[in-house]
Amino acid sequence: MKKILIIKLRHIGDVLLIIPAIRALKDTFPDASISVLVNAGTEDVLKGNPLIGELIVLDRGVKILPVIKRYAKEVGFLKTIRQKGFDMTVDLTGGDRAAIMSFASRAGYRLGRVFRKGFIGKKYMYTHLSAEPEGRKHTVLQNLGVVKGFGINTENLSVDFYIPEEDRLFIKKILTPDASRITYNAIVHVHPTSRWLFKCWKDEAMAEVIVWLLERGAAVIITSSPDIREVEKARTILSLVSSRITHHASRLIDLCGKTTIKQLGAISEASDLFFGVDSAPMHIAAAVGTPVIALFGPSGAFDWGPWDNAEGQGAGGRGQGNPYPKKNGIQRFGKHTVIQRDWDCIPCGEDGCEGSKISDCLDDIKPAEAVEIIERHLKRL
Known part of the structure; x- marks a missing residue:
């Protein structure tokens, strides 16, 4: 596994809590380059982390553009993701947009979680789906659970924040x-x-x-x-x-x-x-x-x-x-x-x-x- 994309299109706190899942992937695939796709305005919480090779930022401002311009921007972004040639995507978001991005990447391994909501056929956006967490689980453990079911794990669950x-x-x-x-x-x-x-x-x-x-x-x-x-x-x-x-x-x-x-x-x-x-x-x-x-x-x-x-x-x-x-x-x-x-x-x-x-x-x-x-x-x- 050479190139891995992790997708977390949520808020700042949500993004920070994916660190242990990133570490699990890096521990399992130490030579892989890990990219993380996040919403604009949340990226700083991950900056400086040596586990991450690249931060890809999604500009949500395209939502206010006229339909044709918005469509062109969205398609252009999906093409950019595909051209990066990821071997694996890990969707830690769960939303429809992240599912489509996973599929558009054309990665051979596309990991996600079983979803109760979403568009018809959403499950086919992925090659591997983990089960929903049983009982009450902390978000750190929920994120880790998406990859843990496929033998990707770490005992170091630290949530790191790097300060210049x-x-x-x-x-x-x-x-x-x-x-x-x-x-x-x-x-x-x-x-x-x-x-x-x-x-x-x-x-x-x-x-x-x-x-x-x-x-x-x-x-x-x-x-x-x-x-x-x-x-x-x-x-x-x-x-x-x-x-x-x-x-x-x-x-x-x-x-x-x-x-x-x-x-x-x-x-x-x-x-x-x-x-x-x-x-x-x-x-x-x-x-x-x-x-x-x-x-x-x-x-x-x-x-x-x-x-x-x-x-x-x-x-x-x-x-x-x-x-x-x-x-x-x-x-x-x-x-x-x-x-x-x-x-x-x-x-x-x-x-x-x-x-x-x-x-x-x-x-x-x-x-x-x-x-x-x-x-x-x-x-x-």
Whole structure:
């Protein structure tokens, strides 16, 4: 096997969690060149990874083009994939578009998973289909399962995230006491936002926890994506915090909408703790080895909880089984903790209760509950 294409046309966190599957392919075919096809805007999470020989980026902007131009672009892209001469494709997306791309590659081996949804004849896009995962499986294990059924495996389930040195220097300058004139007893990276509003906690609750952290002596770095909705939400939280503090403002560092993906990783790496919602930065923080305390609403921790690299090592590691075995509730995997209600309706995966974009199960979590878990962790520093 000389050339392998992995397809993951999803979001940033989804893309990051394919790393163990990539490693399994590289371990099995060490001389193969591995290309990864991802959506534009997600590629940075894989940059610098030595397992990957090539990143192919799909511009989803073609969707807004007139029909004829869009068709020409789509066909041109498929021809490019075919001309690369891949021997194997591995579809870790599951969507119709990825299935068509797999087939168009003309690779002799086209791996995918059995699908319940999709166009008629979709299964014929592949030469090899793995069975659907049984029971609750973390996304890392689901990805690995697509190739594992064909003898492609690895005992190293680390989710790696590579940070350029200039991005480490970026955060070091901000946190050096001589430069910023701040002193602190811990650094906490707080990421309170998600592109999905139903994953976000109440602004007042998040502000209350941040105020407590500042009063305790921590430096708090608050971040958000550049998306205007996320920046506005983070700014609202910052305003609530500012209205309640008088002496600790120098330890509140506002980087909302101001960082790259790699800089987010550098911030988490330099921090003693990550606190935030179910989001891509949560997965990045876990990947760089920072303890994560994450707030979960209607999502399933069993498939999206923060992944602990240390626990995922070797055949006997917890990551080889089911790291978040319960349906819901507070759960721990290695150094990470998920805070979630244990209601029967969780996980529903809905876009808020009755389509409201607001998740009652998330809003029901009290700041004091989060503070208790954070305090327990900080005392161990």
